[in-house]
Amino acid sequence: xxxxxxxxxxxxxxxxxxxxxxxxxxxxxxxxxxxxxxxxxxxxxxxxxxxxxxxxxxxxxxxxxxxxxxxxxxxxxxxxxxxxxxxxxxxxxxxxxxxxxxxxxxxxxxxxxxxxxxxxxxxxxxxxxxxxxxxxxxxxxxxxxxxxx
Numbered sequence: 695x696x697x698x699x700x701x702x703x704x705x706x707x708x709x710x711x712x713x714x715x716x717x718x719x720x721x722x723x724x725x726x727x728x729x730x731x732x733x734x735x736x737x738x739x740x741x742x743x744x745x746x747x748x749x750x751x752x753x754x755x756x757x758x759x760x761x762x763x764x765x766x767x768x769x770x771x772x773x774x775x776x777x778x779x780x781x782x783x784x785x786x787x788x789x790x791x792x793x794x795x796x797x798x799x800x801x802x803x804x805x806x807x808x809x810x811x812x813x814x815x816x817x818x819x820x821x822x823x824x825x826x827x828x829x830x831x832x833x834x835x836x837x838x839x840x841x842x843x
Contacts, residue, residue: 710813712798713739714821715747715754716791716829718840721821722747726814736761740770750775757781757789790832794824 711731714724723743727735748754754771756762758780771778786792801820807813833840 707808708810710810712817713743714791714794715744716794716824716832717747717752718826718829718833720826720829721794721824724817724821726817728810731761733761733764737764737766737770740767745770745774748774748776752776754778755781755789757786758783788836790829790836790838793832793835794828797824797828 708728709730710726710728712724712726713731713736715722723739725739725743731739744754748771752775754776756778762780768778781788798817798820801823802813802816805812805816805819807816830840
C-alpha cells in the first residue's frame, strides 16, 4: 500500500450548530448557524421552521437536552395538533435523526468545506442526499412501526 496523504486545517474553525427534523415525508426542517444554540434559538426554530411543517396527529421526538425543554416548546407543538415525546435519557438508539447526522457527517467529510459559506452549501447538499428510503430504514432500525399510508 501507499501512505495516505491529504490536507487538513491546522487550526479549528468557528463552531457551527445544526438543527434538523425528519418525518417519513422527508427532511421537514433544518437550519445551521455559527455558534452554539441556546433555548431561545431552539424555540425560534420550533416556531418558525418546525411548527409550520407539522400536521395534526404528528409525533415530535426529542432527546432530553435542556434546550429542548423550554416553556413554550410543548405549547407550540401541541397548538399544531402534534404530540411531543421526550426520549429516555441516553437513548440515541431510539432517535432516527442520529442516523441522519451520521450520514450528513460522512458527506461533509467527503466535501471538505473549510469556511462557513461552503459548509452551509455542503449541509444543504447533504440534507438533499437523505432519501425517503434512508428515513424509513432509520425509523425501522429505531424500532418504530411505520405505515406508508
